[in-house]
Amino acid sequence: MxxxxxxxxxxxxxxxxxxxxxxxxxxxxxxxxxxxxxxxxxxxxxxxxxxxxxxxxxxxxxxxxxxxxxxxxxxxxxxxxxxxxxxxxxxxxxxxxxxxxxxxxxxxxxxxxxxxxxxxxxxxxxRQEIDDADEIVAAIKEKKNGKAVIVGGGYIGLELGAALKLNDLDVTMVYPEPWCLPRLFTDGIAAFYEGYYAIKGIKIIKGTVAVGFDSNADGNVTAVKLKDGRVLDADIVVVGVGGxxxxxxxxxxxxxxxxxxxxxxxxxxxxxxxxxxxxxxxxxxxxxxxxxxxxxxxxxxxxxxxxxxxxxxxxxGQAIEEYDYLPFFYSRAFNLSWQFYGDNMGDAVLFGDADPASTKPKFGTYWIKDGKVVGAFLEGGSPEENNAIAKLARLQPHVADLEELRKEGLSFTSKF
Ligand SMILES: Cc1cc2nc3c(=O)[nH]c(=O)nc-3n(C[C@H](O)[C@H](O)[C@H](O)COP(=O)(O)OP(=O)(O)OC[C@H]3O[C@@H](n4cnc5c(N)ncnc54)[C@H](O)[C@@H]3O)c2cc1C
Structure with missing residues (x-):
């Protein structure tokens, strides 16, 4: 042909x-x-x-x-x-x-x-495709009020954990790292999300990995075996690791x-x-x-x-400008919503109300490298505030006093 x-x-x-x-x-x-x-x-x-x-x-x-x-x-x-x-x-x-x-x-x-x-x-x-998501939807319906184990503590794992909890499943998350989304989050940021998830009733097991699964005669998974020897009962297992x-x-x-x-x-x-x-x-x-x-x-x-x-x-036969990208990531789960712009290198300064028990938590983090703000993260920001942290990450202003920056928090962005 x-x-x-x-x-x-x-x-x-x-x-x-x-x-x-x-x-x-x-x-x-x-x-x-x-x-x-x-x-x-x-x-x-x-x-x-x-x-x-x-x-x-x-x-x-x-x-x-x-x-x-x-x-x-x-x-x-x-x-x-x-x-x-x-x-x-x-x-x-x-x-x-x-x-x-x-x-x-x-x-x-x-x-x-x-x-x-x-x-x-x-x-x-x-990547997940529609078919994979449909499998999760079918499992949620079939295993009503059952136990779900999420393997992986990246942002997709965190989103899936929240979604399954909203569907009234008993959710346990397992990841090997000392805290969730370590590629981006500092321990301070992660402590907020892990605390919030705990309040929502999600169990988190850190520092170990899933090494195998048990299944019944029908081939349905019944348990997740962890490297540290623990065995978690499971009706649904969702793996959201490593791209x-x-x-x-x-x-x-x-x-x-x-x-x-x-x-x-x-x-x-x-x-x-x-x-x-x-x-x-x-x-x-x-x-x-x-x-x-x-x-x-x-x-x-x-x-x-x-x-x-x-x-x-x-x-x-024309010329265009080279790609000039400002890294931007976001995630949403439960009523939470964060945005991150720039680079997460250097010293991190946590500001705002990062208490997971707050009724309206709102906090952020700046990353400072070579005396310049190179990255900014904000949970619970308005569109204007998110634009303001994006601008900051692009401008990379100098800062001399990190303690002062922490105190100023989000209002630091209004200078630019
Ligand atoms: C569940 C999930 C949630 C996400 N949430 C966020 C988020 O909140 N924020 C964020 O910033 N990013 C998020 N991402 C990441 C974001 O979706 C990806 O970065 C984005 O989809 C990448 O786009 P892409 O076109 O490169 O690849 P994809 O969108 O993955 O598309 C790749 C396509 O290529 C096709 N394909 C692959 N190989 C072949 C082949 N050999 N022949 C034919 N077709 C092929 C696939 O079928 C697919 O259609 C999420 C990703 C996933 C999986």
């Missing part, structure tokens, strides 16, 4: 793919030029919903409600939108072979696709760095016409003069838009 040819192919149908498609439509494409090839059976959607609204006991988010680009306040791109624009959504199609030298992709069903430009947006292994970028298709074909596909500030890889965006890309973070890989939704959206702008600029 002859290969299907497209001027542009986006490989992967997640967040980055959806935002890239919108940018292509904005900048102008002809019908039939662009295809999205995705293993998933549905058009691109806002993946973060899967560990939040999708699991709510009431008023749960369901497709088509959270197709991209609603997560950033944009238009919701329903499947019809793609057909109206002449963008081909090739869904339920896994690419099993990529031959970048001949610009050819081959699917599991042996269909061949060729392209002029390829955008790799395959995401990472921590790895999905780059194996391109092994030995593209330059890699820090586990991801190495790109420049336009998301061009080492092969002309091949771009990598979202979770798989290791890109120059201009602000810190360093190559980084970022597994967060804001970057997946912005990197996708930047790559499409770059493709279009090259075609038009």
């Amino acid at each position: 002859a290969a299907k040819h497209f001027k542009y192919i986006i490989l992967g149908g997640g967040v980055a793919a959806g935002y890239a498609a919108r940018e292509f439509a904005k900048l102008g494409i002809n019908p039939g030029e662009l295809a999205i090839i995705s293993k998933e059976a549905v058009a691109p959607y806002e993946r973060p919903a899967l560990s939040k609204g999708y699991l709510f006991p009431q008023g749960a988010a369901r497709l088509p409600g959270f197709h991209v680009c609603v997560g950033s306040g944009g238009e919701r791109l329903l499947p019809q939108w793609y057909s109206e624009k002449g963008i081909e959504l090739i869904l339920g199609t896994e690419i099993v072979k990529a031959q970048l030298a001949s610009k050819t992709l081959t699917s599991a069903a042996a269909t061949k696709f060729t392209y002029d430009n390829l955008i790799i947006a395959t995401g990472s292994t921590v 790895r970028p999905l780059t194996t298709l391109f092994k030995d074909q593209l330059d890699t760095e820090k586990g991801g596909i190495k790109t420049d500030g336009f998301f061009r890889t080492s092969i002309p016409g091949v771009y990598a965006v979202g979770d798989v890309a290791t890109f120059p973070l201009k602000l810190y003069n360093e190559l980084r890989r970022v597994e967060h939704v804001d970057h997946s959206r912005k990197s996708a838009e930047q790559a499409v702008k770059a493709i279009k600029a090259i075609e038009g």
